[in-house]
Amino acid sequence: MKRYPSTTALRAFEAISRLGSVSAAAEELNLTRSAVSHQLNVLEEVVGFALARREGRGITLTRKGENYALEVKKALTILLEASRVNCEEEMIGKLTISCAPGLANYWLCRKLSGFTKKYPKLSLHILSSSFPSDISNDNVDLFIAYGNGNWPEKYVKQLMTIRLFPVCSPHFFHQRGGLGHPSNLVKMPLFHLVNHTDWRVWLAANGVSNTQLEGGVIFSDANLVQSAAIAGQGLAIGDNMVSGDALEKGLLIRPFEKSIESPRAYYLVASPEKVERKDVSAFIDWLEGLVSDAQSRYDRPK
CATH class of the missing domain: 3.40.190.10 (Periplasmic binding protein-like II)
Incomplete structure (x- = not known):
């Protein structure tokens, strides 16, 4: 009979593949290093092939391991999404937004109460990118980035002209x-x-x-x-x-x-999978409403 891998083992492997270290994965998951290594061994037994090679104190994924890591990430994302929506109107879980620093400080952070009042059980995390066009953080669900709109293989929608x-x-x-x-x-x-x-x-x-x-x-x-x-x-x-x-x-x-x-503009940028989520979609709808109101008041082309 085919065994299914445990979610603990999958989470341990996903953390190893993303962080490149058993120690770092153990710290993130609040487990011991030996426990994470054990979960990796268990997962390799279930799938029937080697997922990683130990190289001194480091660890490197095999080719099969790299492919499997992509599928594991998709599967864990699906499981996470299943727990986000409690009912059609009420959303729970964590939503992470990255915003260009200037726009975050002088505009977005002053408007958030409207969204949090509407979705009080959704934990909203706001990050500031290291530079305005940066979309490199895989833990971010939606980026508000400043650039020329060239982010290949991503969902990209212009939010506002400047x-x-x-x-x-x-x-x-x-x-x-x-x-x-x-x-x-x-x-x-x-x-x-x-x-x-x-x-x-x-x-x-x-x-x-x-x-x-x-x-x-x-x-x-x-x-x-x-x-x-x-x-x-x-x-x-x-x-x-x-x-x-x-x-x-x-x-x-x-x-x-x-x-x-400006030759550049603010864009909404996300992976095609994440933009389909109800919480991401709700934030985009709310944000576009804010922008429509703000631009009608602030824009004065001369």
């Missing part, structure tokens, strides 16, 4: 008695996101071309750029989403009305 424009604090603006013509900005402290591109494009659209921007401060994410601008340290390129709340509260102002459309 318009770019200069922002600064009211104190910075009044301290200088206004900023005058856009050409004056090249002599002022400018903040940049990753590189000088956004400022160069905006200045060119305002008649200041062939500008050699030197100095300034380059930040790794929009969160830091906007924080520095709010603190009155200089001028930044803001956008209709990250800067919207700060503009409404008067923490930032737009010294020039002209905006340009």
Whole structure:
């Protein structure tokens, strides 16, 4: 009679395949190293072939083991999904969202109560990616990523377009008695996101071309750029989403009305399997409703 592998053995093997170490798998599962090794041995007996090779203190999957690991991950995902939905209206379990840092801090994290009130038994986990276009974390169910939309073999849907424009604090603006013509900005402290591109494009659209921007401060994410601008340290390129709340509260102002459309945008990115889940679908529907409302208030193309 054919034996079925235990879920404990499958979980141990999945953790080993993902983490590349028996010790790391044991720590994640809160088991001893010997217990995890035992589960691996039991699973190999059930399937009838070697899943991994021990190499010193490390472990490497065999070719059959690599293929089996993919199937195990799918099977465990199905089991997890079966426990997520208690009934048609009530969702339980864990939903993990990764969001670009600036959008997470200045927009998403200020809106979450609407979703948590609607789904009080769903545990929502919000992560901040290491860079805006990063979708490398396999534990994430849905990414809100900033980029050009090129994520092959993934579900990709544009969430919002972005318009770019200069922002600064009211104190910075009044301290200088206004900023005058856009050409004056090249002599002022400018903040940049990753590189000088956004400022160069905006200045060119305002008649200041062939500008050699030197100095300034380059930040790794929009969160830091906007924080520095709010603190009155200089001028930044803001956008209709990250800067919207700060503009409404008067923490930032737009010294020039002209905006340009960013060549990048925010996208929803997920694996095709995860996007079919009811909790992921519910979060997407809620998020798109928020974006529709926010963009109608914040967008002011000039």
